Amino acid sequence: MSIFNEPKIDCHNHIFDPVRFPYRPDTHYRPSGQECGSAQLFMQVLDAYGVGHALVVGPNSGYDTDNRCLLDAIAQSGGRFKGIAVVENDCTLETLMSLQAQGIVGVAFNPAFLGVSYYTGTAPLLKMLQQLGMLLQVQVEKDQLPDLLPLLNESGVRILIDHCGRPEPRDGLSNPAFQALLTLGRSGRAWVKLSGLAKFSHEPHPHADTWPFIHELVRAFTLERCVWGSDWPYLRAPERVEYGPQLKLIEKLFPNTVDRNKLLWDTPRQLLGWASDT
Template identity: 90%
Template sequence: MSIFNEPKIDCHNHIFDPVRFPYRPDTHYRPSGQECGSARLFMQVLDAYGVRHALVVGPNSGYDTDNRCLLDAIAQSGGRFKGIAVVENYCSLETVSALQTQGIVGVAFNPAFLGVAYYTGTALLLKMLSQLGMLLQVQVEKDQLPNLMPLLDGSDVRLLIDHCGRPEPRDGLSNRAFQALLALGRSGRAWVKLSGLSKFSHEAHPHADTWPFIEALVQAFTLDRCVWGSDWPYLRAPERVEYGPQLKLIERLFPNAVDRNKLLWETPRQLLGWASDT
């Protein structure tokens, strides 16, 4: 069976719809042109490639803590989407709980964009997420993870690490930050997204310099805690990215259909709470 016919969940993507939901005036970056993509268009993309569900990630660019576009996408998906929101560091339990009732399953921290120090003092937020059974999604890059670990170690919140931890391929697998990520995987309290290869690769597609890192992550996390994401619609991509070739790369890296079913369907379905027959 082709990967296009197998059940799949896309666990990292964004909706940018500035016509219906104008960007915040103080936004760091204003996606435009081919970087934009409405919920309606994204559902058409998913239909074309046989993807049943999506975890839509609220972006710091464009919207930041304005989650209206994200919530609208979830509402119009008919249960097909769930979301990761961006919230204020000191928001209330009521705020987070209200988001959860609207299909939000976690909150995003983005040190790769805002720096590690930005999240100082968020222990109470992590406690709230843990109370509600929600996820903390973390995007770090290069050597940031060890500096964030004191905050993460002080909480029992479930962790979802973006984009393979965005390691520096030239530093190799022995890099301290990547080893910290592998240790986190072996601890059993975190999941990792095998996604965003173009964000840290120094090579064009198929980004062969990232493959040893993917192999190491699968060994440490196991496929019970690995998920896949497309990163559609490819904000600030260094080269043209297409949905189909990304799926074919996963088929190449995971030639066993049972492994692909675990990565693309069973693990994300169980993590995010979709029924087996949807």
């Protein structure tokens, strides 16, 4: 069976719809042109490639803590989408509960953009996420993870690491930050997205310099704690990115259909709470 005919969940993507939802005036970056994509367009992309569900991630670019576009996309999807929101560090329990009722399953931390120190003092927020059973999605890069780990380890919250932890391929597998990520994976309290290869690769598609990192992540986390994401619509992509070739790369890296079913369907479905028959 082709990967295009297998059940799939896309666990990392964004909606940029500035016509219906103008960007915040103070945004640091305003996605435009081919970087934009509405909820309706994204659902057509998913239909074209046989993808059943999507975890839509609220972006720092354009919208930051304005989650109206994200919530509208979830509402339009008829249960097909769930979301990861960006919130203020002093977000209240009532706000989190309201977001959860509208299909938000977690909150994003982005040290890769804001730095680790930005999240100092967020222990109360993490406690509330843990209390509500929500995820903490974390995007770090290069050597940032060890500095963030004390906060994560104390929180007890379920952790979802973005884009393979965005390691530096030239530093190799023995880099302490990547080894810390593998240790986190072996702890059994974190999941990782095998996504965003273009964000840390030094090579064009198919980004072969990232493959050893993917294989090590799968060994540490196991496929019970790995998910896949497209990163559609490819904000600030260094080269043209296409949805189909990304899926074919997953088919190459995971030639066993049982393994692909775990990565693309069973694990994300269980993690994010979709019923087995949807």
